Amino acid sequence: MRLRPAVVVLAGGLALAVGTPAVWAGTRPPAAAGPPLASVVTTDPVPPSTGPRSGSGTSDVLIRPADPTPATPSAAPVRLVVPDVGIDAPIEPVGVTPDGLLQLPDDVHRVGWYRFGPVPGQPQGSAVLAGHVDSWNQGLGALGRLRAVEPGQRITVDDAAGRITRWQVVTRQLVVKQHLPLPELFARSGPSRLVLLTCGGPFDERLRSYRDNLVVVAVRAS
Amino acid sequence: MIRARFFGLAAVLALLAVGLGVGPASAASTATVSVLHAVPGVTVDVYANGQKLLSNFAPGTLTDPMSVPSGSYDIAIFPAGANPSTTKPAAEAKGVSVPAGVNATLVANLDAQGKPTLNAFVNDVSSVPAGKARVTVRHVAAAPAVDVRANGTPVITGLTNPNEKTLVVAAGTVKADVVLAGTSTVAIGPADLDLAEGTSTVVYAWGSQSAGYKLAVQKLSGMSSAPSGVPAGSGGLVSDRTPPLVAGISLAGLLVAGAAGLRLTARRR
Numbered sequence: 292m293r294l295r296p297a298v299v300v301l302a303g304g305l306a307l308a309v310g311t312p313a314v315w316a317g318t319r320p321p322a323a324a325g326p327p328l329a330s331v332v333t334t335d336p337v338p339p340s341t342g343p344r345s346g347s348g349t350s351d352v353l354i355r356p357a358d359p360t361p362a363t364p365s366a367a368p369v370r371l372v373v374p375d376v377g378i379d380a381p382i383e384p385v386g387v388t389p390d391g392l393l394q395l396p397d398d399v400h401r402v403g404w405y406r407f408g409p410v411p412g413q414p415q416g417s418a419v420l421a422g423h424v425d426s427w428n429q430g431l432g433a434l435g436r437l438r439a440v441e442p443g444q445r446i447t448v449d450d451a452a453g454r455i456t457r458w459q460v461v462t463r464q465l466v467v468k469q470h471l472p473l474p475e476l477f478a479r480s481g482p483s484r485l486v487l488l489t490c491g492g493p494f495d496e497r498l499r500s501y502r503d504n505l506v507v508v509a510v511r512a513s
Numbered sequence: 514m515i516r517a518r519f520f521g522l523a524a525v526l527a528l529l530a531v532g533l534g535v536g537p538a539s540a541a542s543t544a545t546v547s548v549l550h551a552v553p554g555v556t557v558d559v560y561a562n563g564q565k566l567l568s569n570f571a572p573g574t575l576t577d578p579m580s581v582p583s584g585s586y587d588i589a590i591f592p593a594g595a596n597p598s599t600t601k602p603a604a605e606a607k608g609v610s611v612p613a614g615v616n617a618t619l620v621a622n623l624d625a626q627g628k629p630t631l632n633a634f635v636n637d638v639s640s641v642p643a644g645k646a647r648v649t650v651r652h653v654a655a656a657p658a659v660d661v662r663a664n665g666t667p668v669i670t671g672l673t674n675p676n677e678k679t680l681v682v683a684a685g686t687v688k689a690d691v692v693l694a695g696t697s698t699v700a701i702g703p704a705d706l707d708l709a710e711g712t713s714t715v716v717y718a719w720g721s722q723s724a725g726y727k728l729a730v731q732k733l734s735g736m737s738s739a740p741s742g743v744p745a746g747s748g749g750l751v752s753d754r755t756p757p758l759v760a761g762i763s764l765a766g767l768l769v770a771g772a773a774g775l776r777l778t779a780r781r782r
Contacts, residue, residue: 296782301773307766315759322753352567357549357575357717357729362707363684387644393740407684407710407737409646425748435751465753468742477739479711488744493754501746 310405322492325442325462331508332417332475332484365410366452371402371420371487373437380433382420383450393488399423399432408477411448412456412511416479420448421488427499434489437505438463446509447487458485458509465491465503476506485509544583544611548576551622551653551717552629553724556593557603559621561586565745569593573719583613588631590621604629605640618715618731622653625674627721632675637713638733643740646684646708648716651677655721658694663687670694684710691718691726701726711737 325331368382385394385403395403402422409416423432446458466472476486485508492503521774543660548559549572555679559567567576570593591597604621609631611617616636624630634651641647652674661669661678664687671694690702699716708714715731 295777297773297776301770301777304766304768304770304773308763308770309766309768311759311762312755314757319753352579353577354567354570354574355577357573357731359704359706359716359728359730361705362709387740391643391741393743395743395745405740421743421745424746425750427747427749430748431750432746432748434745438751471743473739473741477737479735479737482584488743488745490744491751491753494746494749496749499747499749500744501749501752504743504745 293492304307320438322465323463325460328462328466328472328506328508330462331462332472332478332486333481343372353504362444365413366450366454367406368404368411368418368420368448368450370449371438372449373435373445374443375441376436376439378433378436386420393419393421395423399426399429401422402433405477408479409483410450411458411485412454412483414483416481417476417484417486418420418448419448419477419486423500424489424491424505428497432489434487434505437487437489437507438491438508445512446487456485457512459512460507460509463505463507465505467492467503468501471504471506483511515627538633542583542613543580544613545577545578546581546611547615547618549589549618549620549717549731550574551620551623551719551729552590552603553623555603557621558593558595558597558599559592560589560591560602563587563597565597567628573727573729575729578616578733581611583611583615587608588619590629590631595773603632605621609633616733620653620675620717622675622719623655623716623721623781625655625657627655630675634677634715636715636731636733637679638736639712640736640738641658641713643683643738644684645681647679647681647713647736648706649677649679649713650677650710650716650718653717653719654726656693656718656726658698659691659718660694660696661716661718662690662692667692682708684708689716689728691728701728706730709734711735 304492367384371382372379380402381404382404383396384406388394402420405419409418411418422434424435427432440460440461440463448456487507489505490501490503492501494501550572553572556569556571586609587607588609589602591600591602616638618634620632650669652672658671658673660667677755686705686707688703689706691700713733720726
């Protein structure tokens with residue numbers, strides 16, 4: 292029996308209605324890959340170094356000269372490479388904006404290293420690298436392809452002294468900005484980690500801002 | 514000469530105890546105490562409640578923080594090696610109250626007139642905002658009032674022994690010096706002070722005219738805060754919101770299907 296044209300049109304219309312968004316969604320990497328953030332960046336149980344050092348009232352107390360000592364500079368990271376997704380970007384040190392937000396490089400093709408936190412590869416704490424996913428006037432940013440990173444993939448960071456640290460991705464998560472575990476992601480103590488941050492999720496045209504932060508957490512590769 | 518206001522140790526600690534009544538509720542029954550020796554020219558032994566706490570403690574040196582049971586302490590310093598039962602202490606303070614949970618520094622120093630004394634200071638170890646550092650200056654020298662300058666600009670004025678002043682500043686290295694109050698007569702420095710982000714730096718101006726004036730520095734860390742957010746995109750190029758084109762095609766498909774469906778049901782009648 293011959294199909295009536297109206298049936299064909301009906302089926303075609305429905306296929307278009309459902310299929311187009313489905314195909315579009317299929318081209319997007321999933322929102323998350325790897326274990327949830329809460330299980331990766333746990334609250335730091337290590338007491339701050341203001342804490343007591345030794346037992347009470349004994350002569351094994353450490354005594355040191357109280358002369359002013361200069362800052363001990365460490366070699367800053369200068370280059371971030373994530374070969375599997377084609378990220379290769381220069382790094383510059385960044386701080387905070389006057390209202391307390393993380394400052395990012397003006398040039399979206401550069402990545403910022405939070406200079407108040409650990410250097411990548413320091414034995415303790417989270418080294419944070421952050422970059423724009425895009426900008427309204429500069430196009431796609433250095434971390435525009437971070438969404439495609441998968442757990443297990445490699446990251447390398449070069450520092451100004453020519454040393455290279457190698458990292459392995461543990462997890463990639465989209466987190467609503469208001470729920471970002473900032474104290475854990477920027478931890479100064481606890482396990483050595485590399486944290487990559489950018490934006491993601493739905494974009495609000497009115498606020499010209501993304502709803503989420505994309506977070507990638509990596510640990511030292513052996 | 515400006516008459517330095519002198520707070521007895523007991524008075525300082527009474528203030529301290531009042532201030533700390535509102536201290537951390539979770540504090541155990543211990544306190545954290547460091548000891549700084551800032552009396553020039555004499556190496557000492559430090560006794561707490563008759564027991565030797567520190568031996569051969571040299572001027573210009575500082576202990577690491579020690580955990581001590583909270584309570585009342587009789588503190589005395591003697592010339593190194595002296596027998597405490599037969600020697601008069603170089604300085605002593607009885608009934609020093611150390612409240613639970615406090616972080617304090619006990620300082621052996623000269624008062625404004627040059628007499629050895631003991632002072633206890635509470636260290637502010639509360640967190641500072643991201644990008645900031647805390648700096649506290651304590652005047653424990655046999656000297657009149659001073660001003661403290663950072664990169665040549667007075668930031669603390671009229672500080673007298675045994676008082677302190679605390680500022681929260683942008684983190685970084687500053688060139689600091691100490692001048693006689695209201696003048697540009699440099700008494701100490703300049704010295705580069707590393708005010709590391711998320712830390713407290715306590716600077717002591719100590720010494721005497723005859724022995725010379727110096728700076729002692731105590732560093733306390735662990736007061737950092739994270740930035741409040743990461744604004745890292747303004748383009749919308751990788752938005753997860755369904756693009757208008759995709760939504761449009763989908764809607765068009767739905768309309769076509771609807772129209773075809775209406776025709777089918779119309780024919781059946």
